Amino acid sequence: MHDPKYLRENTGLIRTALGARGRDVPWDAVQKLSEERRALTTQVEQLRHELKKGSDDVARRRRTGEPTDEAVEAMKRVGDRIKEIEGRxxxxxxxxxxxxxxxxxxxxxxxPQGSDSTHNVEVRRWGAVPSFAAPPKPHWEIGEALGILDFDRAAKIAGARFALLRGAGARLERALIDYMLDLHTTGHGYQEVLPPVIVNRQTMTGTGQLPKFEDDLFRLRDEDWFLIPTAEVPVTNLHRDEVLGEDVLPLRYTAYTPCFRREAGSYGKDTRGLIRLHQFNKVELVAFTTPEQSYQELERLTGHAEVILQSLNLPYRVVALCTGDLGFSAAKTYDIEVWLPSQGQYREISSCSNFEAFQARRANIKYRPARKDAKPDFVHTLNGSGLAVGRTMVAILEHYQQPDGSVLIPEALRPYMGGKERLTKE
RNA sequence: GGAGAGGUGGCCGAGUGGCCGAAGGCAACGGUUUGCUAAACCGUCGUAGGGGCGAAAACCUCUACCGAGGGUUCAAAUCCCUCCCUCUCCGCCA
Known part of the structure; x- marks a missing residue:
């Protein structure tokens, strides 16, 4: 959300700056309503002032024994008028x-300026794209052959776009979660939180999922509750309606949660495998900073996600999203894309964004500057996947696949797999 | 699910119709005192919106805010209704 005063006085500027991203916005109505609101506010406040004075006068008359009927009648009319204008x-x-x-x-x-993802700018690459003697198999073939992935039974239990992990596959997923959390808490200074995955409407509005993207969310039937599409939602809202001391900033949290997405409108895309599911696991990084620190923090946070891929020896690139590809709430986003051998392309495995004060304004998250005469101001919020666990599993299966059908376990994960070095048929 | 208690400023806590944006205390900040620390004393000490008023800050002023939303009344923190949340007891379930 934008600062209401700034929005009123600079509607045109915002409109221009948003370009194509703002084409759905009825700008004339925004302008008109903004001005109307101010005019009505002034009217109501003047009338309330009159009513206050009049009521004091009634009290005074009562004390001195003067008649009050006329004053009461007059204030009744003022009260009616206030109600009417308040309604408007x-x-x-x-x-x-x-x-x-x-x-x-x-x-x-x-x-970078641009209309769609083709104008995103590659910032850096890490690791060498591997070559395979035979065409690399897609992860679902590898996983099903090993008996660790079962899409048929997942479909029976729930439906399309669900997965069932089994045996060493389930263990590997758990190992990845543990490994990532350990690295971020011990190595990068984040505090681990395990939040609710069901949240209320206000929480969803705070981070920007609502009101615009309700169709993308799973909603509970009898309550006004939603399943989170990312841990960003509950973790950022941890501090909704709070004023944080500047000394606690930057505040860094990491959270593992399952994530739930309806994937409405993505029919036909990534229908096979673990890439696009209604339910998946993710380890998230969330940060709250002062406005001065937030862009430095974005680089740090992105780096923390990259470390995971580096330590698993998975090649990736970092892409700066262009204006046309930027998400609704973000001011700047880096996507981290991991190389998927079976697809011969880089695919998103993390998205790291600075939201500046956009979410903080919606969720009313402020900090009190250390400078004594300074007033509380909105924090900047950031978050990024560190990483999407299922997609990490995809990358591992495909990268570490062996000609005999087995899959090597990256060394960093072996302590989390009970020392196991290789996935073999179960 | 049943019965009861309660939600007031950063925190504690008073306040059952007008003189209450709200006593008092703590914390914080500025100052006096002090060899230093502490204590004591004095002062400051909420947020948001509108206007004065501009590029802005400061200042002045008005309005709103005592969990949220409605209602009664000339006037509501205070009375009534609905909802949310917290706590205690009972029941049920993990």
């Missing part, structure tokens, strides 16, 4: 609020 004000505010919550964040100056 509320309608205006509701309408404006609903629109304002659907305006995307402004891109940072360093975000």
């Amino acid at each position: 004000l509320r309608e205006t505010e509701d309408a404006l609020n609903d629109l304002a919550l659907r305006i995307p964040n402004l891109p940072h100056q360093t975000v």
Whole structure:
């Protein structure tokens, strides 16, 4: 959400800066409602002032024994008038609020211009793309042959886009979660949290999933509750309606959660395998910083996600999303893409974003600057996957596949696999 | 699920219709005192919106906010209703 005052006074500027990303926004209505709101607010406040004074006068008359009937009658009329204008004000505010919550964040100056993902800019590459003697198999073939992946039974239990892990596959998933959490807590200074994966509407609104993207979420039937699409949602909202001391910033959390996505509109994409599921596991990194620190923090946080891939020896590249590919709430995003041998291309395995004050304003998360005369200000929030666990499993299966059908376990994970060095048929 | 208690400023806590944005205390900040620390004393000490008023800050002023939303009343932290949350007891379940 944008600063309401800035939005009112600079509607045109925001509109221009958003370009194509703001084409759904009814800008004229935003402008009109903004101004209407201010006008009605002024009116109501003046009338309330009148009412206050009048009521004090009634009290004074009662004490001195003067007649009050006339003053009471007059204040009755003022009260009626206030109610009427308040009604209009509320309608205006509701309408404006609903629109304002659907305006995307402004891109940072360093975000490359572009209309879609083809204009994203590769920032760096790490690791060598491997070559295989025979064409590398896709992970689902490897996993099913080993007996560690079972999509048929997952479909029976739940439906399409679900997976069942078995034996060493289940263990590997758990090992990855443990490994990532350990690295981020012990190595990178994040505090681990294990949040609820069901959240309320206000929480979903705080991070920007609602009101615009309700169709992408699973919603519970009898309550106004939603399944989280990412740990970003509960973890960022940890500090909703709080004022943090500057001394606790930057605040860094890591969380493992399952994530749930309806994947509406992605029919036909990645229908096989673990790439795109309704339920998947992710280890998330979340940070709260001062406005001055947030871009430095974005680089750090992205680096923390990269370390996981490096330590697993999986080649990847980092891509800066262009203005047209940027998510709704983000001011700047780096995607980390891992090389998938069977597809012969880099695929997203992490997305690291700085939201600046966009989420903080929605969720009312502030900090009190150390400077004594400074007023509380909104923090900047950031988050990134560190990493998507299922997709890491995909990369491992494909990269470490052997001609005999077995899969080597990356050395870093072996302590988490009871010393096991290789996945073999179960 | 049943019965009861409660939600007030950063924290504790008073306040059952007007003089209450809210006593008092703690914490914090500035100062006096002090060899230093502590204590004592004085002062400051919420957030948001509108206006004065501009590029902005500061300042002044008005309005709102005592869990949320409605209602009663000339006037609501205070009375009524609904909802949310916390706590205690009972039941049930993991």
